[in-house]
Amino acid sequence: MANSPSGDSMLDRLVRILSSFDLNNQSLSVSSLARRADIPKATMYRLLDELVSHDLLARDGSGQVRLGLRLWELANRSAATQDLRTAALPFMEDINQLLGQNTQLSVLHQDEVLIIERLSRPGSVVNQANVAGRMPVHRTSMGMALLAFSRPETIHGFLERHHELMTDAHPELRAEMAEIRRNGFASFDGFIDPETTGAAAPILDEAGYQVAVISVVVPRDSGTLQSAALALRTAARGIARALRLDNI
Structure with a gap:
């Protein structure tokens, strides 16, 4: 133009x-x-x-x-987003009912977490995630799960552009990502809201790299983190299977 x-x-x-x-x-x-x-x-x-x-x-x-x-x-005609949302919604609804907390579906976009879908829940804890909103990678369990399970070139590029994180918010960022990969999920206490814990599990492609993440926010020190993590990991595997079936 x-x-x-x-x-x-x-x-x-x-x-x-x-x-x-x-x-x-x-x-x-x-x-x-x-x-x-x-x-x-x-x-x-x-x-x-x-x-x-x-x-x-x-x-x-x-x-x-x-x-x-x-x-x-126009935004709702995005095939990739619609396929992901359609595959994820039944699992998100199960998590929402099981844990009684708001549930999010997010992707990594332009070095930020982009919220694709959120299921609200009356009486749930404070949650800053909003559909079409963006959140920082390094301050959310969603972002860290997405980053940890990204392709090596994506991680390298992110760290090159945000090298200050290695000496500021996350001096042990690489070690944190390695632990997230070992556990299969990420969790953060009180980074966004001091009374909550965020938990997120990546939805992986056939090569083991993230395409999205499913997450919840639970009350801090409520004892529900492990059950939340198990439910999220199970849901993430189900969504991945649904996406692959949809692509056949």
Whole structure:
């Protein structure tokens, strides 16, 4: 696409506009959107009209801007995500019923944990994971399980880009990943919320590398971690089998 006078392409601008919205900013004024996307306000008004006409953005009566329904429609056509979600949902429902806690399905994307699905549960502990939300790899059991079971080149690339983790949050990061691989699951106490423990098991492909992870958050020191880990590992194997059957 043609470049603007500033040198960025129209696609660059579109991505910045859509990326300006997050869980804490689901609705923005035109001025806020222009500022967050680093686009001149006059240009933003012009682009906004086009994006609204294609239902990629929506504007309410007060002039606030939100993501449009067409984005949801397009996102839900992703075959890989849909296959994964379809295979995982029955197992997630079993875990949700068994443990009485919220259950998540996540993947590793752009050095972050991307939440694909979450089943909520009344009375469950605090859980920061939200569908389509992102969470840090090194502070979540989901992220560490995904990283530990990634291909060697993925692990190497992540550590090259985030070498500070080796001396800051996780000075023994390689040893931690080795332990996760030995145990077949990851668990973290109180990294996100001090009163909870996260547990996650990887869903592995035929070569033994992660394609996703299934996880729960349980009360810290509740004594349920081992049963949660066993249930997650069993579910992860079932999802892997379902995915392979679907691909035959």
